Amino acid sequence: MEWISPRRLNRLGMLNMNRRNVDYIARYNERSSYPLVDNKLKTKLVVAEYGVRTPRLLQVVREQHEISHFREMAEDLEGFAIKPAKGSGGKGITVITGRDGDEYIKASGARVDAPYLERHLTNILAGLYSLAGTPDVAIVEDLVQSDPDLARYSHQGVPDIRIVVFQGYPVMAMLRLATTASDGKANLHQGAVGVGLDIGSGRSLNAVQFNRPITLHPDTGLALENIEIASWDAMLEMAARCYEATGLGYMGVDLVVDANEGPLLLELNARPGLAIQMANGRGLLPRLRAIENLKRPHFSPGDRANFAMKTFASL
Amino acid sequence: MTTRSRIPFYVAVLLLIGAGISLAIWRHVELGIPWLTGEQRPVWMVEARVDFVGTGEPVLASLNIPDQPPGFSIISEQAASPGYGFSIVEDSGGRRAEWSKREVSGPQTLYFKAQFIPMDESRPQRLTREPQARQMFWEEPQATAVREILTQARERSSTPESMTRELIRLMQPDTRTQNTTLLVAEENYLQLLVEMLNHAGIPARTADGLRLEDARRRQQLMPFLQIYNGDQWLTFDPQTAEQGVPENLLLWRQGSESLLDVVGGDNSEVSFSMLRQTVPALQLATMQAESSGLGFLSFYELPIEEQSMFRMLLLLPLGALIVAFMRMVIGIRTSGTFMPVLIAVAFVQTTLLPGLIAFLSVVAIGLLMRGYLSSLNLLLVSRISALIILVIFITAGLSIIGYQMGFNTGMTVTFFPMVIIAWTIERMSILWEEEGVREVMIQGSGSLFVAICAYLVMSAPLAGHLTFNFPELHLVILGFILLMGQYTGYKLTELRRFSPMKVYD
Numbered sequence: 176m177e178w179i180s181p182r183r184l185n186r187l188g189m190l191n192m193n194r195r196n197v198d199y200i201a202r203y204n205e206r207s208s209y210p211l212v213d214n215k216l217k218t219k220l221v222v223a224e225y226g227v228r229t230p231r232l233l234q235v236v237r238e239q240h241e242i243s244h245f246r247e248m249a250e251d252l253e254g255f256a257i258k259p260a261k262g263s264g265g266k267g268i269t270v271i272t273g274r275d276g277d278e279y280i281k282a283s284g285a286r287v288d289a290p291y292l293e294r295h296l297t298n299i300l301a302g303l304y305s306l307a308g309t310p311d312v313a314i315v316e317d318l319v320q321s322d323p324d325l326a327r328y329s330h331q332g333v334p335d336i337r338i339v340v341f342q343g344y345p346v347m348a349m350l351r352l353a354t355t356a357s358d359g360k361a362n363l364h365q366g367a368v369g370v371g372l373d374i375g376s377g378r379s380l381n382a383v384q385f386n387r388p389i390t391l392h393p394d395t396g397l398a399l400e401n402i403e404i405a406s407w408d409a410m411l412e413m414a415a416r417c418y419e420a421t422g423l424g425y426m427g428v429d430l431v432v433d434a435n436e437g438p439l440l441l442e443l444n445a446r447p448g449l450a451i452q453m454a455n456g457r458g459l460l461p462r463l464r465a466i467e468n469l470k471r472p473h474f475s476p477g478d479r480a481n482f483a484m485k486t487f488a489s490l
Numbered sequence: 491m492t493t494r495s496r497i498p499f500y501v502a503v504l505l506l507i508g509a510g511i512s513l514a515i516w517r518h519v520e521l522g523i524p525w526l527t528g529e530q531r532p533v534w535m536v537e538a539r540v541d542f543v544g545t546g547e548p549v550l551a552s553l554n555i556p557d558q559p560p561g562f563s564i565i566s567e568q569a570a571s572p573g574y575g576f577s578i579v580e581d582s583g584g585r586r587a588e589w590s591k592r593e594v595s596g597p598q599t600l601y602f603k604a605q606f607i608p609m610d611e612s613r614p615q616r617l618t619r620e621p622q623a624r625q626m627f628w629e630e631p632q633a634t635a636v637r638e639i640l641t642q643a644r645e646r647s648s649t650p651e652s653m654t655r656e657l658i659r660l661m662q663p664d665t666r667t668q669n670t671t672l673l674v675a676e677e678n679y680l681q682l683l684v685e686m687l688n689h690a691g692i693p694a695r696t697a698d699g700l701r702l703e704d705a706r707r708r709q710q711l712m713p714f715l716q717i718y719n720g721d722q723w724l725t726f727d728p729q730t731a732e733q734g735v736p737e738n739l740l741l742w743r744q745g746s747e748s749l750l751d752v753v754g755g756d757n758s759e760v761s762f763s764m765l766r767q768t769v770p771a772l773q774l775a776t777m778q779a780e781s782s783g784l785g786f787l788s789f790y791e792l793p794i795e796e797q798s799m800f801r802m803l804l805l806l807p808l809g810a811l812i813v814a815f816m817r818m819v820i821g822i823r824t825s826g827t828f829m830p831v832l833i834a835v836a837f838v839q840t841t842l843l844p845g846l847i848a849f850l851s852v853v854a855i856g857l858l859m860r861g862y863l864s865s866l867n868l869l870l871v872s873r874i875s876a877l878i879i880l881v882i883f884i885t886a887g888l889s890i891i892g893y894q895m896g897f898n899t900g901m902t903v904t905f906f907p908m909v910i911i912a913w914t915i916e917r918m919s920i921l922w923e924e925e926g927v928r929e930v931m932i933q934g935s936g937s938l939f940v941a942i943c944a945y946l947v948m949s950a951p952l953a954g955h956l957t958f959n960f961p962e963l964h965l966v967i968l969g970f971i972l973l974m975g976q977y978t979g980y981k982l983t984e985l986r987r988f989s990p991m992k993v994y995d
Contacts, residue, residue, distance in 0.1 A: 177986065177989040177990075177992075178985050178986055178989055179985055179986075179988055179989040179991060179992055180985070181979065181980045181985065183991075183992070183995050184980055184984075184985070184988055184991065186995065187991055187994060187995055189980075189988055189991060191978075191979070191980045191981065191984050191988075192821070192981060192984065193818060193977055193978045193979060193980075193981065194978035194979075197975075197976065197977075197978050198978055239869075266924060297869060298870065301869045301870030301871065302870055303870050303920065365925065383990070386987060386990055387990055388990055388993065452988075452991075453988065453990060453991060456991070456993070456994040457994065458991075
């Protein structure tokens with residue numbers, strides 16, 4: 176069993192769970208803004224006003240009886256994603272990537288039939304995946320066609336980019352790649368690979384899986400050290416803009432790069448995890464403190480993104 | 491987005507903790523509630539026996555009983571005397587036990603019992619009015635003798651106390667002069683002392699004391715002399731002139747003139763027997779609290795049923811403290827925040843091992859049944875409702891089977907909160923489907939570990955004793971929980987989780 180002393184963690188500036196909750200989430204995130212990010216449907220609507228694009232909304236299932244319309248709607252669709260609006264941690268998300276006769280093919284390659292999806296919708300409506308078990312609505316979105324440059328690194332699932340945004344400044348970023356262990360989901364604690372991204376350039380730094388450093392993707396076998404994200408500054412600005420939309424001081428912004436549409440916002444998270452620090456090999460605290468100590472914050476999202484790119488590459 | 495100063499918060503928490511601790515100390519000192527369980531205190535049980543022969547007339551027997559004896563505190567009093575009316579009468583002279591009966595003949599025996607506990611410090615005596623020295627008249631030649639002895643004693647003394655000591659010494663047989671021999675006769679010695687002191691302007695009176703020795707019967711009271719020094723009554727041994735009440739001496743009669751009056755009876759006498767008992771300090775404290783009117787602060791005033799409910803309820807904060815510590819400082823993951831506390835409460839009722847077996851079997855069977863339920867494609871609410879009913883069936887089944895097989899412990903399953911168990915099963919099952927068996931095991935064993943820790947603390951006799959008898963200590967627990975809410979340091983598990991960061995240091 177390996178241990179690290181609290182002093183060394185402090186020296187590295189590692190943000191821990193308790194400090195994140197007390198000093199950042201509780202202090203900078205207004206309770207009243209939570210529904211905006213905890214409900215994907217609301218997020219979609221609110222960020223649209225600030226010019227942040229999200230995958231196209233196909234259908235919203237609010238009531239049990241509306242489930243019958245789902246089959247009609249899905250009839251001639253190749254791929255789509257069903258998400259619980261109030262789901263957390265990627266729970267309850269079902270991604271359909273193709274069709275085979277009457278059957279639907281999940282991202283994992285498993286085949287399911289229409290009743291399975293309807294049952295899934297029922298579960299979502301009953302609140303099985305929602306944060307407090309409250310009744311929920313299901314949203315059906317267009318399938319994201321992942322940018323092939325990035326998609327080749329990921330096993331199944333769409334790779335996404337998590338950016339932690341503090342008071343409107345993007346402070347740390349990582350690329351999340353699905354693996355067999357994570358069942359096609361880009362969730363780190365389920366076994367996805369996290370690749371730290373240099374905030375200044377969008378280039379990869381380190382990679383971790385299950386909190387352990389790795390150099391090759393466990394499924395695709397591709398080296399993870401020379402990944403570079405295209406139109407990086409645009410993505411940072413997009414993430415910074417979400418601050419104006421939600422007013423949340425400390426949040427995680429999840430973006431995907433669509434082959435046709437460019438960067439899209441997947442979801443926002445008011446309680447972003449700490450694993451991003453391990454993927455970057457750097458602690459969040461020095462960067463967060465640098466922003467807290469700013470005498471004159473920048474007003475436009477573009478300025479903030481520029482400031483972050485210049486300042487945090489070295490921190 | 492506000493950064494408030496944390497100083498008021500810390501001050502408030504400190505006040506909270508300080509208030510809790512000082513209240514507990516105050517109650518310990520003032521009411522004598524012991525810190526530990528099983529502490530014993532000595533108690534003297536003294537029985538006064540009054541014998542007389544009835545003459546066929548209405549009887550009124552009146553016995554002086556102790557009133558604030560120095561060095562002791564009375565915790566209970568009772569009389570045993572069949573057929574007699576009984577009451578305790580308080581008048582300016584002291585307290586008297588009075589028995590009455592319309593027609594009495596033949597030998598009669600009356601009993602009066604009281605329990606005394608030795609006290610370290612004596613409470614200040616309450617005096618209704620300032621005692622005055624009585625005016626005395628002597629005939630010649632006694633008057634001259636008294637005057638001379640008093641002059642002699644006064645010359646050698648400065649205060650009422652030293653005057654009394656000198657007088658007693660002068661009256662002793664070995665120092666007797668002509669004057670004293672003239673005055674003293676064996677039976678009037680004490681009375682003479684009292685009269686002489688009063689003559690000298692010092693209020694004086696007699697008192698009767700009982701020497702407390704374990705398991706003595708038929709004891710008689712011993713006479714003592716008391717003088718008033720302008721501030722309080724002081725007790726002297728009339729033979730040795732020793733001042734103060736000796737240890738283990740209970741002053742049964744102070745102030746009033748007579749020990750026993752019997753109207754309508756002959757040959758009356760009183761004798762005492764005593765016994766040294768030990769009583770749990772806690773029982774003593776509650777008895778005292780009741781008699782001193784401070785009992786309203788304690789749960790012992792409540793009906794027994796509510797008391798036992800509160801015993802349980804008051805343990806919950808301890809469980810909450812453990813959960814808070816385990817989650818925020820150690821970093822153990824549990825399924826459901828306070829599910830472990832509720833399980834621990836159930837363990838307290840069932841004891842650990844049977845509880846653990848029962849709990850695990852209910853959850854295991856429930857998980858199997860939940861597997862079938864999930865294939866039925868039910869709405870969440872009805873699935874949980876069905877699960878609750880199934881859990882009740884499972885517990886009923888386990889109880890019956892356990893009982894038939896001769897395990898009474900099977901019955902204890904009923905102590906588990908059904909709804910909580912149903913939710914636990916539901917969560918575990920979802921977790922199983924989504925995150926795999928590993929996560930179920932981590933969270934399940936984490937919950938059980940925390941529950942067992944909480945159980946071990948909550949089932950400790952000391953914990954039950956302190957939480958129930960010093961409910962104010964919960965303020966301290968509250969303070970600690972509030973402080974823990976401000977803990978921003980690393981959790982123990984994070985030191986392991988972040989250990990790969992060593993490479994970047």
